[in-house]
Amino acid sequence: MSFIEFKHINKKYANAERNSVTDFCLTIEEKEFIAFVGPSGCGKSTTLRMVAGFEEITSGDLYIDGKRVNEVAPKDRGIAMVFQNYALYPHMTVEKNIGYGLKNMKVPAEEIQKKVDWAIRILGLEEFRNRKPKNLSGGQRQRVALGRAIVKNQKLFLMDEPLSNLDAKLRVSMRNEISKLHRELGSTTIYVTHDQVEAMTMADRIVIMKDGVVQQAGRPMELYENPVNKFVAGFIGSPQMNFYPVTVKGNQIQFRDGNQMILPDEAAARLGGRQGEMIMGIRGEDIKLDEQNLKLYSQNRQQAVVENAEVMGNENNLYTTFGGSLTVARVSKYELKEIGDTIEFVFLPSRMHFFDKDTEERICV
Numbered sequence: 491m492s493f494i495e496f497k498h499i500n501k502k503y504a505n506a507e508r509n510s511v512t513d514f515c516l517t518i519e520e521k522e523f524i525a526f527v528g529p530s531g532c533g534k535s536t537t538l539r540m541v542a543g544f545e546e547i548t549s550g551d552l553y554i555d556g557k558r559v560n561e562v563a564p565k566d567r568g569i570a571m572v573f574q575n576y577a578l579y580p581h582m583t584v585e586k587n588i589g590y591g592l593k594n595m596k597v598p599a600e601e602i603q604k605k606v607d608w609a610i611r612i613l614g615l616e617e618f619r620n621r622k623p624k625n626l627s628g629g630q631r632q633r634v635a636l637g638r639a640i641v642k643n644q645k646l647f648l649m650d651e652p653l654s655n656l657d658a659k660l661r662v663s664m665r666n667e668i669s670k671l672h673r674e675l676g677s678t679t680i681y682v683t684h685d686q687v688e689a690m691t692m693a694d695r696i697v698i699m700k701d702g703v704v705q706q707a708g709r710p711m712e713l714y715e716n717p718v719n720k721f722v723a724g725f726i727g728s729p730q731m732n733f734y735p736v737t738v739k740g741n742q743i744q745f746r747d748g749n750q751m752i753l754p755d756e757a758a759a760r761l762g763g764r765q766g767e768m769i770m771g772i773r774g775e776d777i778k779l780d781e782q783n784l785k786l787y788s789q790n791r792q793q794a795v796v797e798n799a800e801v802m803g804n805e806n807n808l809y810t811t812f813g814g815s816l817t818v819a820r821v822s823k824y825e826l827k828e829i830g831d832t833i834e835f836v837f838l839p840s841r842m843h844f845f846d847k848d849t850e851e852r853i854c855v
């Protein structure tokens with residue numbers, strides 16, 4: 491049996507008209523770092539809170555470490571939690587804040603000290619151990635909250651948007667710290683976030699949800715390269731994948747603005763002979779402007795005028811209107827263009843995605 495098993499879990503709040511979580515099925519192995527990601531309101535926190543035992547499970551079974559825990563009290567589930575709005579005790583020092591939970595659990599003072607010292611060391615809080623929260627930065631406070639959770643030495647870590655209140659730079663460094671901590675402690679972790687970058691950079695596996703329903707679970711690059719539907723394709727990755735309503739007719743892809751492409755053999759193979767209206771998708775970095783690709787796929791060269799350019803140096807986005815849709819091509823600093831320039835480009839055949847126009851499911855045979 492896996493470390494955690496969600497078996498057909500449903501949640502309907504008493505006052506709600508419909509489920510907040512529907513038929514959630516998932517297994518999590520020991521030591522895995524799992525991210526639940528999805529837009530606000532998709533049921534991430536509700537699912538996490540059912541694992542913690544703070545919300546009742548309407549139906550289905552939840553197993554932790556081989557034991558059915560539906561009716562087990564939160565304190566007996568072997569979990570530690572970190573939330574977005576972690577409240578530190580303002581009158582206590584860093585050291586006292588970290589040890590407080592253990593004191594409550596009646597752990598002997600000597601052992602508390604040992605664990606607190608360990609957490610302080612691991613989190614790099616040595617020089618702040620006697621400070622009160624008001625004299626700490628946001629990132630330091632967040633580390634104290636992490637410290638409070640790790641000293642409990644629980645087998646399961648639950649984190650709900652723990653970095654949302656931090657500024658962008660701090661989020662990046664805390665992302666690294668949490669990943670490092672996970673590698674060191676090896677505790678199974680479920681991490682809730684609405685931020686696909688956090689999910690992509692931190693998780694072993696991502697579970698992406700929409701309207702209470704799991705859309706896809708898999709390794710970050712699996713979701714990125716092989717999204718099962720248009721929602722996943724659009725949610726993972728920034729800038730978003732480009733989408734085009736197209737008609738496939740014979741070996742032609744016809745765009746709404748009258749542009750055409752020859753359907754490449756490898757894309758045709760994936761479509762398995764399917765014709766007619768569908769949605770095509772391509773990521774910005776799979777639109778190629780370099781000589782080599784232009785030559786290789788010369789029969790499919792397209793043109794468009796640059797309407798806007800986001801130049802960041804390492805990442806550069808050229809915006810055009812193509813195929814009736816706003817299109818973003820990601821180019822290297824060597825391929826930069828000016829607004830008003832005409833660019834020539836090709837779509838990498840192996841990276842074309844096709845989705846059913848009604849169900850928005852991936853078309854793949």
Ligand SMILES: Nc1ncnc2c1ncn2[C@@H]1O[C@H](COP(=O)(O)OP(=O)(O)O)[C@@H](O)[C@H]1O
Nearest residue numbers: 503505506510529530531532533534535536537
């Ligand atoms: N206590 C509650 N009572 C009724 N509905 C709730 C409650 N908590 C959350 N919900 C609803 O359940 C859905 C999922 O919420 P939540 O799990 O908080 O989403 P997320 O964490 O993904 O933003 C939302 O539609 C939300 O309004």
Ligand SMILES: [Mg+2]
Nearest residue numbers: 531534535536
């Ligand atoms: Mg939430």
